[in-house]
Amino acid sequence: MNKIRTIGIIFSMFALLGLNSCDDDDIDSPGSAIIGPGTVHTRISASGSSTSLEAALKIATGDLPGTLEGTGPFTVFAPNNTAFANLAESLGFESTDDVSASEALLASIDPALLSQILTYHVVAGSMEAASLSDGATLTTVLGDEISVIISEDGDIQLLDATKLPETSPVSTIVQSDGYAENGIVHFIDKVLLPQAAIDALDFDIRPTIIDWATGTDDLSLLASSIEKAGLTDAIAALDTARVLAPNNQAFADLLETLGDDYNSLDDFDNEVEIALLGEILLYHVLPPVDDSIDLTVGPATTLLDENFVDVTTAVGGFAFGDATADIANTITADIDAKNGAVDIIDKVLLPQAALDFSTLLDSDDLATTVTGAPQLSVLEEALIATDLAGAFVDMTNVQDDEATNFTYYRPATVFAPTDAAFEDLFNALGPDYTSIASFDTEEELALLSEILLYHVLAGKVVSEDLEAGVATTASEKDIEIISVVGTDNFVIGDATNDVNANITTPDVLARNGVAHIIDKVLLPKSAIDFIESME
Numbered sequence: 080m081n082k083i084r085t086i087g088i089i090f091s092m093f094a095l096l097g098l099n100s101c102d103d104d105d106i107d108s109p110g111s112a113i114i115g116p117g118t119v120h121t122r123i124s125a126s127g128s129s130t131s132l133e134a135a136l137k138i139a140t141g142d143l144p145g146t147l148e149g150t151g152p153f154t155v156f157a158p159n160n161t162a163f164a165n166l167a168e169s170l171g172f173e174s175t176d177d178v179s180a181s182e183a184l185l186a187s188i189d190p191a192l193l194s195q196i197l198t199y200h201v202v203a204g205s206m207e208a209a210s211l212s213d214g215a216t217l218t219t220v221l222g223d224e225i226s227v228i229i230s231e232d233g234d235i236q237l238l239d240a241t242k243l244p245e246t247s248p249v250s251t252i253v254q255s256d257g258y259a260e261n262g263i264v265h266f267i268d269k270v271l272l273p274q275a276a277i278d279a280l281d282f283d284i285r286p287t288i289i290d291w292a293t294g295t296d297d298l299s300l301l302a303s304s305i306e307k308a309g310l311t312d313a314i315a316a317l318d319t320a321r322v323l324a325p326n327n328q329a330f331a332d333l334l335e336t337l338g339d340d341y342n343s344l345d346d347f348d349n350e351v352e353i354a355l356l357g358e359i360l361l362y363h364v365l366p367p368v369d370d371s372i373d374l375t376v377g378p379a380t381t382l383l384d385e386n387f388v389d390v391t392t393a394v395g396g397f398a399f400g401d402a403t404a405d406i407a408n409t410i411t412a413d414i415d416a417k418n419g420a421v422d423i424i425d426k427v428l429l430p431q432a433a434l435d436f437s438t439l440l441d442s443d444d445l446a447t448t449v450t451g452a453p454q455l456s457v458l459e460e461a462l463i464a465t466d467l468a469g470a471f472v473d474m475t476n477v478q479d480d481e482a483t484n485f486t487y488y489r490p491a492t493v494f495a496p497t498d499a500a501f502e503d504l505f506n507a508l509g510p511d512y513t514s515i516a517s518f519d520t521e522e523e524l525a526l527l528s529e530i531l532l533y534h535v536l537a538g539k540v541v542s543e544d545l546e547a548g549v550a551t552t553a554s555e556k557d558i559e560i561i562s563v564v565g566t567d568n569f570v571i572g573d574a575t576n577d578v579n580a581n582i583t584t585p586d587v588l589a590r591n592g593v594a595h596i597i598d599k600v601l602l603p604k605s606a607i608d609f610i611e612s613m614e
Contacts, residue, residue, distance in 0.1 A: 119155050119259040120147035126257075129266065131163035131181045132197075138185055139194035151261030152205040156225075156237060158270045159253065166270040170280060192279050195221055199239070199273040205262045208255035211235050223273045239271040241284040285417040288322050289315040298423070300330040303344050308357035314364075320419040321365040321372040323388070323399060325427040326410060333427040338440060349488050355436055358383055362401070362430045372419055386430045401428040439590055444486045448589040449495045454596070457501040458531075460515040465528040490539035490592035491553075494571055494580065496600040504600040509613060526609055529554050533573070533603045539592045542585035545569045556603040573601040 116122065123129050123136070136143045147153060158166075160181065167180035172187075174180045185193070201220040213229035226238040228249065237250040250269035257264035277284055286294060289311065293302040301324055305311055314322075325333075334341045341347075347356050361382040365372065368380060374397050378387035389400035399407040407426035414421040443451070446468050450459035462468040496504075505512045512518075518527045532554035547562040547569070559572035561579060570579035580599035587594040602610075 116259050118148045119151065119153050119257075119262045119264050120144050122257045122259045122264045123147070123155070123157050126157070126159075126264075126266065128159045128161075129157055131160045131185070132157055134182075135163070135185055135193055135197060138188075138190055139197050140190045141194045141198075143194065143197055147201075147261075149261065152203075153220075153262035154202040154204055154206040155262065155264045156200045156202075156250070156252070156271065157264050157266050158200065158250075159266050159268060162250070162268050162270045170282070189279070192276060195273060196270065196276050199223055199225070199271055199276075200267075207263060208235055208252060208265060219273075221273055223275075225271060235265075237267060237269075237271060240274040240277055241272070283417055285415055287315065287417045288317055288320065288419050288421060291414060291416055291421045292322075292324060295423075297326045298324055300327045300344065301325055304330070304347075304356055305360060307344055307347060308353060308360055310357060310360055317364070317418050319367050319372060320382075321367075321374070322419065322421050323363045323365070323407070323428065324421050324423050325363070325407070326423055326425060329407075329425055329427045333429075337437065340440075349485050351485070351488050355432060358430060358432050359427065362386055362388070362428050374422075383430055388428060397422075399424060399426075399428060402431045402434050403429055439487050442588070442590040445491060445493055445589045445592050445594060448587055449493055449594050452495075452587070452596070454497045454499075455495055457498045457515060458495055461501070461527060461531055464515050464518060465524055465531060467528060467531055486591045488591075489537070492536040492538060492540040492592055493594045494534045494536075494558075494582075494597045494601065495587075495594045496534070496580075496597055497583070500580075500598050500600045504602075507610060526606060529556075529603060530600065530606055533558070533601050541588075541593050542569075542582070542595065554603060558601060571597060571599075571601060573599075574604040574607050575602055 117125070120136070124133055136147070147155070163181040163184070164179065167184035170184060172180040172183040174183075178186075198221040199219050202217045202225075203220065206217075211227045211229075213227060215227040216224050217227065218224055223240065226242075228236040228238055230236055230251075235252040235255070237252070239250065250267045250271055252265045253268050254266040257266070272280075272282060272284075276282070289305075292298050292305060292314070305314055330344075334343065334346075344356075347353055364382040365379050365388065366382060374390055376390055376392055376397075379390050381388055391398050391400060391406070393408060396409045396412045398409065401407070405426060407424040407428055409422055410425055411423040414423070446462065449455050450462065450468070459468075501515075505514070505517070508517075515527070518524050533552050533556055535553040536550055537553070545560055547560055549557045549559055551557050556574075561570045561572050562568075563570060568582070570581055572579045578599060580597040580601055582595045583598050584596035587596065
């Protein structure tokens with residue numbers, strides 16, 4: 080084989096590699112290095128994700144395919160098929176069995192206007208992705224400008240004539256640096272619109288309310304709280320509303336008010352806290368009144384039932400009052416949204432439920448409450464002896480069989496026997512039992528623990544909510560709530576079936592429940608059996 084024939088075979092192999100490379104988006108093959116990757120138009124045509132763009136180039140006036148085959152160099156920001164589909168749907172075109180929304184759009188759009196849109200995606204010169212800097216302005220072949228944004232994640236995004244970074248979505252380069260003989264192609268996920276197209280298509284460029292929340296840096300904590308509370312879809316689906324949007328500093332102030340246990344939104348991590356966060360957010364949404372979302376002085380209805388925001392006048396606009404003594408001032412008023420209006424404010428508005436929660440956090444837990452009362456000192460000794468003081472702090476806070484740290488999350492009700500009631504128990508047990516210290520064997524301490532748990536109910540039941548009937552205690556044994564005939568009072572029956580416990584002091588409130596002080600130690604059947612065994 081001679082040298083010339085060998086070189087010919089090698090070039091033939093390279094040519095085949097070059098032809099094969101046209102089947103996908105990979106142009107960095109040995110073949111393309113020798114024979115070249117083709118033009119930017121070839122690059123677009125070879126991409127299976129840009130068939131809508133290829134069709135648009137053929138429909139538009141001005142022989143754009145021929146232009147893109149020219150000398151250049153060109154940098155083309157090429158919208159993919161998804162970009163065209165999203166534009167078509169936003170303009171009201173729908174897919175049918177035979178025609179896609181993109182095809183319907185291209186069939187109806189003015190070819191001259193389409194040419195303007197497409198030339199808005201072309202910039203003279205060959206610009207690699209690495210050369211695009213945040214804030215850079217690029218002049219397109221159309222003559223209009225587009226802007227470059229580098230996101231926090233490093234994504235390269237393009238801003239068109241809307242000039243609104245909050246618009247969702249901005250156009251992002253999803254595949255960069257498609258090298259060609261006459262330039263570079265960057266594939267993007269949104270069709271860029273020049274002002275002429277916005278005007279001609281009557282395209283509503285305003286962001287929605289949720290777009291403003293998620294796309295504004297100073298509202299990032301609001302956006303996170305909406306997501307945590309599970310309200311993203313509900314806010315996005317608002318037809319017309321006015322949203323009072325607390326900025327990031329407002330949320331930081333709220334966390335500081337709640338105390339050391341709340342350092343970020345991540346600390347809203349159980350169903351009670353997340354539900355409260357949802358109520359707070361709904362308190363910031365003002366639905367229309369008489370088909371209007373304009374602000375007027377006076378109480379304004381919110382999406383939180385029976386909770387109103389007090390609207391007052393302030394310098395340059397309005398201020399807003401909540402259940403606290405402080406008002407929220409407007410930072411930016413009347414931001415126009417596609418489905419309403421947004422006012423950025425400097426305070427998280429708090430309904431009464433939030434104040435009640437804050438008061439709850441500042442109150443004592445059940446263990447501190449029942450052991451702090453002078454007439455309950457023996458009960459305190461019993462809780463310490465049986466290692467149940469911690470359980471009384473957080474008796475019913477069990478989630479997925481693992482104890483939590485929320486001393487308010489699942490409240491309990493404690494019937495707390497007085498010192499005199501324990502003295503009666505000691506007398507019933509006999510001379511060997513003079514104090515809690517007399518319970519000094521494992522068997523006796525286990526019995527004492529069962530007796531104490533026999534005084535605890537799951538849930539916070541204040542005196543006005545007591546109902547006659549059987550109630551199961553934390554010891555899994557039943558007590559009986561008995562209505563006193565002719566009164567509004569109740570007594571508590573145990574396994575003795577003869578002497579009931581009277582509630583001497585009801586409704587001693589605690590962070591995680593309520594205590595009712597009673598004049599008798601309630602005894603389960605096991606305690607009765609123990610006493611009888613000693614006789």
